[in-house]
Amino acid sequence: MTPRQRRWIFLVAGGGFLAFYLWGLIGLPGFGNYPGPYGDIINAIAVPQTHATGVVSAVNFEYRAFDTLGEEFILFIAATGVATVLRHLREERDTSAVDEAKNRDVPATSDAIAMVTLAFIGPTIVVGWYLASHAQTSPSGGFQGGIVLATAFVLVYLAGQFIVFKRLSPIALTDAIEAIGAGSFAAVGIAALALGAAYLTNILPLGSTPGAVNSAGTIALISFFVGVEVAAAFILIIGELLEQTLIVREGDR
């Protein structure tokens, strides 16, 4: 195919796309105009029905909990896949990272970076924990909280403490915690089945005050398990990548 033909095909296809795109745009509802009843119904009934003032969490972990379970397992399988692929590579290569880096001049972590990252570890853990455990009262949730928690581990690495990072998150343990987090979510649903309710029905007491931390029953519980799963999955991926990517200083071993 000559460049000239290719350009013609692009122009025809691009023109067709543009026409359909503009046609579709004309039919869109106006900015800020919400025609559907679903959101309004949820806004009206979610707080009295679930006692969760974080209505987005109520949708994610209660009304659409089954969707969230699927998303959870997408992440689970993705992390497992990364770990499997990278582990295969590690076995293939006998030379360790230390040997390869022997002749390379590795700059030490500066005191400034170490200080700043170490100072941020505590607050990061607090924020992550808060986000993961307050889905029922705020627009947060286990997903965001889990990644923030995992970031705390990355800060340990950035502070120049690769060995501490590895000691804090041994791969077998991270693997197991990830599986426990994902499995517990599914188990909450099965517990409802055992009690004769539909899968993932909110079977726990909702608490008397909507918006209290101990309210909203399984919403808080599921969010917490999602946080555990996401944090472990992310630490696992980062750990596997660090293991075979970055230079390990001999003093760190």
Next chain:
Amino acid sequence: MMTALQVTLLVLVAAGATAVVLTRDPIRQVVSVSIYGLLLAVLFMAFQAPDVTLSELTVGAVALPLLLLLTLAKVRKQEE
């Protein structure tokens, strides 16, 4: 009605996305994609979606650039 803040942020996001595409060096691209993630997060906040803001902050501005950096480091090591 769209507020001035929302219009400004939409323009900034469009500029940010263009900047990411036009950055040629992958390492610099990681930095620009991180800033783009930050811009998107602020945009979502201005459109009253704080939950999406939190997701975008953690994934777009932190997790994605981190994974990209690690992957680039790995690719470079294999090329040596």
